[in-house]
Amino acid sequence: MRSNYLFTSESVSEGHPDKVADQISDAIVDLFLSKDPEARIACETLTTTQLVVLAGEIRCRGVYEDEEWAPGAQEEIERTVRETVRRIGYEQEGFHWESFRFQNNLHGQSAHIAQGVDASGNKDEGAGDQGIMFGFACDETPDLMPATLYYSHKILERMAADRHSGRAPFLEPDAKSQVTLKFEDGKAVAATAIVVSTQHGKGYDEGDREAELKSYVREVVADVLPGELLANGTVYHINPTGSFEIGGPDGDAGLTGRKIIVDTYGGAAPHGGGAFSGKDPTKVDRSAAYAARYLAKNIVAAGLARRCTIQLAYAIGVSEPLSLYVDTHGTGAVENQAIEKAIMSLTELGGLTPRGIRTHLGLNKPIYEKTAAYGHFGRKAEGDFFPWERTDLVERLKAAV
Numbered sequence: 001m002r003s004n005y006l007f008t009s010e011s012v013s014e015g016h017p018d019k020v021a022d023q024i025s026d027a028i029v030d031l032f033l034s035k036d037p038e039a040r041i042a043c044e045t046l047t048t049t050q051l052v053v054l055a056g057e058i059r060c061r062g063v064y065e066d067e068e069w070a071p072g073a074q075e076e077i078e079r080t081v082r083e084t085v086r087r088i089g090y091e092q093e094g095f096h097w098e099s100f101r102f103q104n105n106l107h108g109q110s111a112h113i114a115q116g117v118d119a120s121g122n123k124d125e126g127a128g129d130q131g132i133m134f135g136f137a138c139d140e141t142p143d144l145m146p147a148t149l150y151y152s153h154k155i156l157e158r159m160a161a162d163r164h165s166g167r168a169p170f171l172e173p174d175a176k177s178q179v180t181l182k183f184e185d186g187k188a189v190a191a192t193a194i195v196v197s198t199q200h201g202k203g204y205d206e207g208d209r210e211a212e213l214k215s216y217v218r219e220v221v222a223d224v225l226p227g228e229l230l231a232n233g234t235v236y237h238i239n240p241t242g243s244f245e246i247g248g249p250d251g252d253a254g255l256t257g258r259k260i261i262v263d264t265y266g267g268a269a270p271h272g273g274g275a276f277s278g279k280d281p282t283k284v285d286r287s288a289a290y291a292a293r294y295l296a297k298n299i300v301a302a303g304l305a306r307r308c309t310i311q312l313a314y315a316i317g318v319s320e321p322l323s324l325y326v327d328t329h330g331t332g333a334v335e336n337q338a339i340e341k342a343i344m345s346l347t348e349l350g351g352l353t354p355r356g357i358r359t360h361l362g363l364n365k366p367i368y369e370k371t372a373a374y375g376h377f378g379r380k381a382e383g384d385f386f387p388w389e390r391t392d393l394v395e396r397l398k399a400a401v
Contacts, residue, residue: 006192008180009148009266013156014088014373015173015199015247017254021045022263022372024052025256025278027084028077028106030366033280036061037364040109040128043278044256047249050100052081056278057109067108078102084369089163089173094250125355126317128283129274135292135310136269137300140188143389144300145378147188149266152177153374154224155196162220170213172199174247181229191229194221195237199247205239214238263376264289269309277372281363282354284314288321290388291357293377295343298393299328304339304401306331312352319353334401342400346393361387 012019024045032039039060046053054077058064063073086097140147155177162168178195181188196217204213217238222230248254257275261267274285281287296308305328313322324343326336343352350356358364367384381389 003186004184006180006182007146007148007268008178008193009146009152009261009268010176010178010195011149011152011156011262011266011374012177012259013173013175013198014160015090015175016259017047017174017249017252018256018258019254019373020047020085020088020090020249021254021256022259022277023088023369024054024081024084026368026372027080028054029278029280029368031077031080032058032060032063033364033368034366035063039063039280040282041278041280042109042283043106045254045278047095047254049094049250050096051103051249052085052100053103053105054081055105056107058106059109064106064108074104077104077106090248092172092248092250094246095248125282125353126319127288127314127354128279128316129285130314130316131274131285132272132311132313133274133284133289133292134264134270134272135289135294135296135312136265136308137293137296138268138307139300141378143378144297145375146266146268148179148181149262149268149375150378151181151191151225152179152266153378155179155194155220157374158220158224159198159217168216170201170204170209170216172201172245172247174199174244174251179225188229190232191225191234193235193237195240196221197239197241197244199244199251200239202245205243205245210239265377270311272311276376277368281358284312284354287354287357287361287363288312288314288352290361290363290376291349291352294361294388294390295393297389298391298397299326299339301391302394302397304328304333304397308332308339310343314354319355321352324352338401339397342397345400346396348393348396363387 025043028043029041032041041058043056063070082097137144141150163171175198180193182190182192203209256278260275276286279286292310292312296310299308307329309327311325326339348360365384379386
């Protein structure tokens with residue numbers, strides 16, 4: 001591992017067009033899981049100027065069975081989509097929650113996929129798809145996340161809170177941030193560059209109003225980042241292209257699953273390539289990635305490593321993982337193989353089968369819309385939400401190595 005370097009991560013706001021799509025897709029997941037905890041959902045969303053389109057496959061008792069929609073089901077789906085966009089804050093000429101055109105192209109799940117995934121006879125429930133999933137944790141922040149991504153998220157979360165509360169009425173929903181940190185001996189010592197591009201109200205791209213917006217962004221950064229990181233001449237790029245009045249789906253089309261690095265570790269760890277949003281937890285793209293983060297976080301929290309990457313691999317229709325790989329990047333207190341054996345000795349996760357993961361983490365619940373902006377990881381585990389952020393395996397892992 002290099003010990004002296006610059007590293008950068010970005011985040012995007014809840015109003016970014018791709019994140020609008022993610023939140024809509026996960027709102028649909030939550031809607032169906034609230035009706036049927038065993039529902040199967042693969043919902044993709046397209047957003048563009050005054051248009052939202054849903055596509056994908058579903059199976060849900062009482063909502064969509066035998067290729068038929070239950071009475072009122074399609075109307076409830078449309079209400080859910082419009083309410084999601086309203087909550088984000090889009091009431092603009094080019095994208096308004098009340099007036100955009102809506103198309104629902106969801107249809108039944110393939111019977112050939114279902115027969116491989118569903119449990120039957122002596123066959124346990126199989127993985128919903130093949131693929132590789134990664135989990136990661138490091139000791140750079142209290143939430144055991146990469147610092148560059150952690151602060152990028154926090155900047156936009158604070159700006160969104162100020163927009164919703166009315167403290168910053170000149171802000172509109174679309175925004176992006178980027179944080180570059182200088183590391184020495186593996187520790188963040190300075191923020192060398194901060195980039196924030198935010199959609200704004202009319203006139204906030206010139207004169208005193210532009211100065212007000214830029215001053216506000218600097219205040220947010222100063223509140224979010226530790227002072228010692230900003231003490232050595234941080235370079236700011238705030239709305240570097242100038243005007244940013246047209247944004248969101250009106251400014252650029254959005255699609256579910258295009259912000260997978262923002263959703264995970266900001267480039268500090270590998271990614272298996274599968275998106276999370278719009279998928280029910282039989283899809284290991286989602287549930288196994290959550291399990292891998294859960295294990296990596298507990299390993300770092302247990303003091304077994306300062307940095308940990310975990311890879312899992314699955315085949316569609318097969319319940320047991322094909323492989324488990326642990327890399328502590330030279331920071332481990334014990335050998336990587338010992339940690340792998342400790343993980344497989346845990347009975348809580350049922351051998352890392354899709355059913356075992358979902359049962360232990362309680363994933364068959366409508367908990368997903370909250371994940372679809374500001375990252376799926378590094379969040380506070382509260383009640384049913386973000387259970388993969390718990391550190392309740394620490395003592396078991398310590399005892400097992």
